[in-house]
Amino acid sequence: xxxxxxxxxxxxxxxxxxxxxxxxxxxxxxxxxxxxxxxxxxxxxxxxxxxxxxxxxxxxxxxxxxxxxxxxxxxxxxxxxxxxxxxxxxxxxxxxxxxxxxxxxxxxxxxxxxxxxxxxxxxxxxxxxxxxxxxxxxxxxxxxxxxxxxxxxxxxxxxxxxxxxxxxxxxxxxxxxxxxxxxxxxxxxxxxxxxxxxxxxxxxxxxxxxxxxxxxxxxxxxxxxxxxxxxxxxxxxxxxxxxxxxxxxxxxxxxxxxxxxxxxxxxxxxxxxxxxxxxxxxxxxxxxxxxxxxxxxxxxxxxxxxxxxxxxxxxxxxxxxxxxxxxxxxxxxxxxxxx
Amino acid sequence: xxxxxxxxxxxxxxxxxxxxxxxxxxxxxxxxxxxxxxxxxxxxxxxxxxxxxxxxxxxxxxxxxxxxxxxxxxxxxxxxxxxxxxxxxxxxxxxxxxxxxxxxxxxxxxxxxxxxxxxxxxxxxxxxxxxxxxxxxxxxxxxxxxxxxxxxxxxxxxxxxxxxxxxxxxxxxxxxxxxxxxxxxxxxxxxxxxxxxxxxxxxxxxxxxxxxxxxxxxxxxxxxxxxxxxxxxxxxxxxxxxxxxxxxx
Ligand SMILES: Nc1ncnc2c1ncn2[C@@H]1O[C@H](COP(=O)(O)OP(=O)(O)OP(=O)(O)O)[C@@H](O)[C@H]1O
Ligand SMILES: [Mg+2]
Numbered sequence: 109x110x111x112x113x114x115x116x117x118x119x120x121x122x123x124x125x126x127x128x129x130x131x132x133x134x135x136x137x138x139x140x141x142x143x144x145x146x147x148x149x150x151x152x153x154x155x156x157x158x159x160x161x162x163x164x165x166x167x168x169x170x171x172x173x174x175x176x177x178x179x180x181x182x183x184x185x186x187x188x189x190x191x192x193x194x195x196x197x198x199x200x201x202x203x204x205x206x207x208x209x210x211x212x213x214x215x216x217x218x219x220x221x222x223x224x225x226x227x228x229x230x231x232x233x234x235x236x237x238x239x240x241x242x243x244x245x246x247x248x249x250x251x252x253x254x255x256x257x258x259x260x261x262x263x264x265x266x267x268x269x270x271x272x273x274x275x276x277x278x279x280x281x282x283x284x285x286x287x288x289x290x291x292x293x294x295x296x297x298x299x300x301x302x303x304x305x306x307x308x309x310x311x312x313x314x315x316x317x318x319x320x321x322x323x324x325x326x327x328x329x330x331x332x333x334x335x336x337x338x339x340x341x342x343x344x345x346x347x348x349x350x351x352x353x354x355x356x357x358x359x360x361x362x363x364x365x366x367x368x369x370x371x372x373x374x375x376x377x378x379x380x381x382x383x384x385x386x387x388x389x390x391x392x393x394x395x396x397x398x399x400x401x402x403x404x405x406x407x408x409x410x411x412x413x414x415x416x417x418x419x420x421x422x423x424x425x426x427x428x429x430x431x432x433x434x435x436x437x438x439x440x441x442x443x444x445x446x447x
Numbered sequence: 448x449x450x451x452x453x454x455x456x457x458x459x460x461x462x463x464x465x466x467x468x469x470x471x472x473x474x475x476x477x478x479x480x481x482x483x484x485x486x487x488x489x490x491x492x493x494x495x496x497x498x499x500x501x502x503x504x505x506x507x508x509x510x511x512x513x514x515x516x517x518x519x520x521x522x523x524x525x526x527x528x529x530x531x532x533x534x535x536x537x538x539x540x541x542x543x544x545x546x547x548x549x550x551x552x553x554x555x556x557x558x559x560x561x562x563x564x565x566x567x568x569x570x571x572x573x574x575x576x577x578x579x580x581x582x583x584x585x586x587x588x589x590x591x592x593x594x595x596x597x598x599x600x601x602x603x604x605x606x607x608x609x610x611x612x613x614x615x616x617x618x619x620x621x622x623x624x625x626x627x628x629x630x631x632x633x634x635x636x637x638x639x640x641x642x643x644x645x646x647x648x649x650x651x652x653x654x655x656x657x658x659x660x661x662x663x664x665x666x667x668x669x670x671x672x673x674x675x676x677x678x679x680x681x682x683x684x685x686x687x688x689x690x691x692x693x694x695x696x
Binding site for chain 1: 498500519520521524525529530532536537538539540541545548549550552553554557558559560561562563607608611
């Protein structure tokens with residue numbers, strides 16, 4: 109069509125992309141370095157936060173952007189964890205190849221379940237997502253000879269990364285390894301969510317009927333998004349298996365699926381930095397509250413979530429904007445809505 | 448083989464209520480046909496049967512002689528059928544510009560691209576500017592659609608549908624809710640359309656119908672009561688009784 113211009117120089121587009129994101133990427137790297145030196149004895153916990161960030165990012169794509177509600181994302185994470193674990197025990201201890209196995213198995217299980225899930229809506233959809241995770245958990249439980257059942261899969265010993273960098277006891281390697289993956293996943297998701305495909309996912313969330321009426325194959329778009337989400341969740345699961353060198357049935361837990369939804373809503377669904385912020389806040393509050401009061405920490409988390417839902421429906425990430433709105437309210441009349 | 452859209456013996460009922468009763472309509476290329484009828488006559492239902500939102504119980508829908516009933520909604524859009532909704536159906540949290548960009552991306556087959564920015568690479572900017580201009584929406588281009596007045600949302604609805612460049616354009620009460628001062632934007636847009644494009648317009652505003660349509664179909668209780676030129680329709684006593692009533696003359 110003559111009205112649609114051809115793609116401009118792609119090099120240019122990459123430069124523009126980096127220019128816009130580089131400050132935030134630099135900030136994230138700075139934070140990771142600072143935290144690494146400030147809390148040298150908490151690297152295990154920090155690595156756990158990073159892995160969960162990757163997992164929550166995967167959820168953000170499908171729930172935050174495409175608007176598909178799920179309470180069974182652990183199905184994808186757990187499958188990535190088990191497959192990467194089994195691969196390490198039986199085939200190869202290479203961490204990088206293991207990650208690939210986790211991503212692939214997460215994507216495959218996501219694709220297969222999406223064929224069913226993306227036809228369902230509302231409560232049916234939620235129930236189905238829960239059911240799939242429970243079924244997988246039961247399979248992992250029954251396949252005791254392979255997975256170790258309730259005892260968990262043990263015996264995972266990872267080889268050095270690229271045959272060079274050994275995993276150490278303190279967890280420094282695990283920390284940087286996970287952080288590098290987080291940055292790669294974040295970069296990849298930035299590209300996807302900025303693309304026409306990403307705009308289309310937001311379209312599906314805002315009006316599925318309209319999306320269909322402009323000729324978009326909504327079902328296949330959602331299957332694709334869920335598959336990508338599965339690959340990323342699988343990476344998170346694989347990382348967890350490689351770093352803890354253990355996979356238990358808990359990777360399929362309903363509570364895990366539910367907690368990541370809370371983390372995402374807390375930070376701000378539909379925004380990638382929201383996923384990062386929500387995960388960090390949730391896990392840090394959880395960590396500190398649980399050490400202060402091991403029995404009642406849930407109250408604190410619950411209060412935090414309620415507070416956010418009532419006062420910051422856009423999540424913690426919308427706080428500065430909300431603050432901005434308050435200050436403009438006091439300084440000048442808000443702009444009139446155009447009629 | 449016949450060119451254009453042809454509907455044969457179309458039936459649809461919801462439970463016990465028949466909402467499409469043996470409908471036969473032909474929309475030749477260049478047709479400007481109005482579908483009128485009282486509330487609940489089945490006009491929207493008929494439009495939804497054409498676009499694939501609903502499936503008929505029986506009958507045929509032929510596009511250029513080929514039955515398109517097996518095509519889903521997306522397939523029918525690709526085949527050139529597009530519709531505005533009676534109840535505005537837009538992307539409420541996107542800007543007007545983004546609302547117009549999405550259909551262009553889909554039309555051009557870029558909708559599934561994972562790489563490259565939606566805003567830059569496939570810049571359909573000239574086309575978007577023209578549409579904004581046609582509907583006097585330029586100054587709201589970057590406003591979130593959900594914040595626009597209802598009348599302006601109706602205009603976005605129309606612009607978005609035109610962005611698909613359909614061959615068969617179905618308009619379900621496009622001017623309802625648009626201030627009278629702006630309704631000329633709708634009729635102007637219809638008059639600007641390429642002469643070989645077919646238009647089916649559902650509308651209660653008779654002034655508008657007489658302005659744009661050269662053929663009128665009257666639907667009552669899911670069945671076609673009569674079909675004719677605007678003059679024939681306005682002269683017909685039955686139509687006056689059931690529909691035009693005392694409003695006309
Ligand atoms: N999904 C549905 N299920 C059951 N009944 C329906 C459904 N959609 C429409 N109807 C009924 O079908 C009949 C025709 O509705 P339709 O919306 O097609 O009328 P219409 O001619 O467009 O009316 P209006 O002028 O008010 O827009 C109405 O009685 C309506 O209640
Ligand atoms: Mg109607």
